[in-house]
Amino acid sequence: MKILRSILSDDLPRSRWLTLVLLAILIGLAVAPFAFPGAKSLNVAARICVFIVLAASFDLLLGYTGIVSFAHTMFFGIGAYGVAIALTKLGASWTSVAIGVGSGLALAIVLAVLIGLFSLRLRTIFFAMITLAVASAFAILASQLSDITGGEDGLNYRLPELLRPSFRPWEGMTGRLIDYYIVYGVSLALVLGLLRIVNSPFGSVLMAIRENPFRAEAIGYRTVVYRTLASCIAAAAAALAGALLALWSAQASPDTTLSFDIMVDILLMVVIGGMGTIYGPAIGAVVLVLAQNYLQALLGDRWLLWLGVAFILCVYFFPTGIVGRLRRR
Amino acid sequence: MKRDYLPLLLIPALAAAAFPLVGSWSSWVTLSVAGLAMGLMIFIMASGLTLTFGLMDVLNFGHGAFIAIGAFVAASVMLALGTWMGADSLWLNLAAIGLAILAAMAVSGGLGLAFERVIVRPVYGQHLKQILVTTGGLIVAEQLLKLIWAPDQITLTRPAALRGAILLGDVAIEKYRLLAMAVGLVVFAALTLTLARTRIGLLIRAGVENGEMVESLGYRIRRLFVGVFVVGSALAGLGGAMWGLYQETITAAIGAQVIVLVFIVIIIGGLGSVGGCFVGAILVGLTANYIGFLAPKVALGSNILLMALILLWRPQGLYPVAKR
Structure with a gap:
């Protein structure tokens, strides 16, 4: 119990139902390759892992620091393209993966610092607008510079040999499975890392800034520094999520990494799941990715309309989302 | 109050700086x-967005939806009035466009009323929720657009009288651009005159300075x-209609495309300032065209750079609104 407490950074689910749901996600994803065989369900499971990280890192900004960034997909895309470009240009080796992840992370953090210093000094509404502008410029740039990024079509490349479907070290084990468990393990570690950050003294300062930036400043915390740091951490986590996606899907394109639709998805995940809880966005990510892959046929084209309505209702009536509802019982 | 003309000088400065780079006189005029x-x-x-922000501290991220709706309504009306649009008379063409624009303004204005009541009103004073809820409104509105007008794009052709260019010596100027400039200048003049010379304008300006004071003097600032x-x-809606006719193709994403430029403009101008918005818009338009000519691949990036430079010079934008 004590170990569990320290793994979860003393931030327990605090609700029986929430615990059950989280356990179901944790175990379900762990056994997904065996419980739900098939290429599609494995793909869905991997996407869920990636989006859990992406949504949880966005929650660090939206839920804990109280700032809205529309550039989260940009950092996601930087991570994905970092790995994709390195694997395309330098060949399918682990060194190129490391170079790709490293340069993607570095670029994401530098950009996050720049945007933060430019816009977080003033008001958070500036940040929202500037991130939107920068992110869309970046998306257009990525589709224009087709020599490097492959343009609208994106990049298709070979993964290191260990991760290829054709790699079969023994019966029943394939490169795909190894790849999946890398994605799963890294995602889990990143989510636990984020949980650690929001429950640290640093996280408390972020929440103080969210509640009352003026008072936080008066107590002696430089809000600009803390907000910029938070946006750097979130950007780094998003870039890592992007790198995971690139390592999984062996392709990167503007549609799958940079588009505004993905930004909308992340917003929906975080708000519907529950802002400021880390667990909420994880649940939101599971719900949304499952719905996208299996319910879309059922609900037809209008499902995004209903999700949009649900989103608005959530902001008004259940600002703490699914997790807030579960915890209230 | 001392007038601050420095930002205005940026416009000729930018145009002059671009001249040697562009090289030829005629293409420079065309680009300008x-x-x-x-x-x-x-x-x-952008003017409506910056005014609502200045007056009530509400930033509507769903503004792009009104732009898109204006474009779609105008396109539908113009398609329905196909015979007028195809006619050989400039006046019939202009009448069709005028009707289309009126319809676009009426529909997006009506939707604005509903949007304010349903979406914005419950979240006054809460920025985070405003951003979230108006973004939600944008998602819903964009889906509704796709539902009504089907997901594919509408292609519009400008009427004959507004196609092609006028030649002045060796300088070619597209006719439609002259119309767009005329409409824009009329809107700017009407807005500035209303703000500067009428009672309503006085109240709006007072409201931007200090809303509580205006309220305590017995005016209903909510209604304003x-x-x-x-x-x-x-x-x-008007801008969307003009933009749609300018692009000649209209997709559901039109709002999302333009709203980025709109945001850059109101950040450059200073949130809440109509004059700043005017200067910012012209700077952005000129930069986009010069850079689009010189290095097409980085056109939108150049606007971000412009924004960054201006924020380095004046962190609150060109004409910061005093209290914020």
Whole structure:
């Protein structure tokens, strides 16, 4: 119990139902390759892992620091393209993966610092607008510079040999499975890392800034520094999520990494799941990715309309989302 | 109050700086006119947004939806009036466009009223929720657009009288750009005159300075705000209609494309300032056209750079609104 407490950074689910749901996600994803065989369900499971990280890192900004960034997909895309470009240009080796992840992370953090210093000094509404502008410029740039990024079509490349479907070290084990468990393990570690950050003294300062930036400043915390740091951490986590996606899907394109639709998805995940809880966005990510892959046929084209309505209702009536509802019982 | 003309000087400075780079006189004039026309269209769309922000501290991320709706309504009306549009008379063409624009403004203004009541009103004073809820409104509105007008794009052709260019010596100026400039200047003049010379304008300016004071003097600033919101939405519809006719193809993503430029403009101008919005819009339009000519691949990036440079010079934008 004590170990569990320290793994979860003393931030327990605090609700029986929430615990059950989280356990179901944790175990379900762990056994997904065996419980739900098939290429599609494995793909869905991997996407869920990636989006859990992406949504949880966005929650660090939206839920804990109280700032809205529309550039989260940009950092996601930087991570994905970092790995994709390195694997395309330098060949399918682990060194190129490391170079790709490293340069993607570095670029994401530098950009996050720049945007933060430019816009977080003033008001958070500036940040929202500037991130939107920068992110869309970046998306257009990525589709224009087709020599490097492959343009609208994106990049298709070979993964290191260990991760290829054709790699079969023994019966029943394939490169795909190894790849999946890398994605799963890294995602889990990143989510636990984020949980650690929001429950640290640093996280408390972020929440103080969210509640009352003026008072936080008066107590002696430089809000600009803390907000910029938070946006750097979130950007780094998003870039890592992007790198995971690139390592999984062996392709990167503007549609799958940079588009505004993905930004909308992340917003929906975080708000519907529950802002400021880390667990909420994880649940939101599971719900949304499952719905996208299996319910879309059922609900037809209008499902995004209903999700949009649900989103608005959530902001008004259940600002703490699914997790807030579960915890209230 | 001392007038601050420095930002205004940026416009000729930018145009002059671009001249040696562009090289030829005729393409420089063509580009400048194109930039002014584009800037004025963006100004039409951005003015409403910056006013609502100045007056009530509400930033509507769903503003792009009104732009898109304006474009779609105008396109539908123009398609329905196909015979007028195809006619050989300039006046019939202009009448069709005028009707289309009126319809666009009416529909987006009406939607603005509903949007204010349902979406914005419950979240006054809460920025985070405003951003979230208006983004939600944008998602819903965009889906509704796709539902009504089907997901594919509408292609519009401009009427014969507004196609092609006027030749002045060796300088070619597209006719439609002149119309866009005229409409933009009329909107700017009407807005400035209303703000500077009428009672309503006085109240709006007072409201921007200090809303509580205006309220305590017995004016219902809420009602004023609803009015400004509706006018702002209608202007977005007007701008969307003009933009759609300029691009000649209309997709559901039109709002999302333009809103980025609109945001850059109101950040450059200073949130809440109409004059700043005007200067910012022209700067953005000119930059987009010059850079689009010199290095097409980085056109939108150049606007971000412009924004960054201006924020380095004046962190609150060109004409910061005093209290914020």
